[in-house]
Amino acid sequence: AQSVTQLGSHVSVSEGALVLLRCNYSSSVPPYLFWYVQYPNQGLQLLLKYTTGATLVKGINGFEAEFKKSETSFHLTKPSAHMSDAAEYFCAVLFPYGGSQGNLIFGKGTKLSVKP
Amino acid sequence: ETGVTQTPRHLVMGMTNKKSLKCEQHLGHNAMYWYKQSAKKPLELMFVYSLEERVENNSVPSRFSPECPNSSHLFLHLHTLQPEDSALYLCASSQGLEDRSFYGYTFGSGTRLTVV
Numbered sequence: 001a002q003s004v005t006q007l008g009s010h011v012s013v014s015e016g017a018l019v020l021l022r023c024n025y026s027s028s029v030p031p032y033l034f035w036y037v038q039y040p041n042q043g044l045q046l047l048l049k050y051t052t053g054a055t056l057v058k059g060i061n062g063f064e065a066e067f068k069k070s071e072t073s074f075h076l077t078k079p080s081a082h083m084s085d086a087a088e089y090f091c092a093v094l095f096p097y098g099g100s101q102g103n104l105i106f107g108k109g110t111k112l113s114v115k116p
Numbered sequence: 117e118t119g120v121t122q123t124p125r126h127l128v129m130g131m132t133n134k135k136s137l138k139c140e141q142h143l144g145h146n147a148m149y150w151y152k153q154s155a156k157k158p159l160e161l162m163f164v165y166s167l168e169e170r171v172e173n174n175s176v177p178s179r180f181s182p183e184c185p186n187s188s189h190l191f192l193h194l195h196t197l198q199p200e201d202s203a204l205y206l207c208a209s210s211q212g213l214e215d216r217s218f219y220g221y222t223f224g225s226g227t228r229l230t231v232v
Contacts, residue, residue, distance in 0.1 A: 043223035106159040
């Protein structure tokens, strides 16, 4: 079955430290990949996406992610965390073919805390 | 403001009440979606509408009834809900079912529903 897994429901980093949020997908066909961020009492905001082309994609707020087909991963990184990055982050995949055609499938989310 | 507006932001209703959630977008999108976000569970796709026609219903109980009168508006009518239906209900839109792979979804801020 097609699925997406986010490792770690909670991640805590110090301000200025590297942020690494992990996402792996399960599929024989490479999907399109997305990262969304959700601030408290808000909807989801698109951070970045990979569809085709360059495997390292840059998004808003200094985040970037790299698609690694061999590892079926799309981990999200940011070199230096800010307090304002504290939020919940969702990895999502979209399979252009098959039974879930065109529908976003979300991971369970990772809550990022940033310590002063 | 993300371009997708949901009202009300918060709703408390009894199990015998009838209420409606409203979603509105003026982004020129042709597809709209309802998602349910419960604590500790992945976002669940409930309904998909394309050009005002329902194209997907993911085994949602009949106590949830969607309506899409035009491409800019989407409603979720609620009746005889259960406490386990308490959740954040998110509306999203995309340019079209064919385009969503590349452009992703735009989400509203959600309606926080509490069933008592």
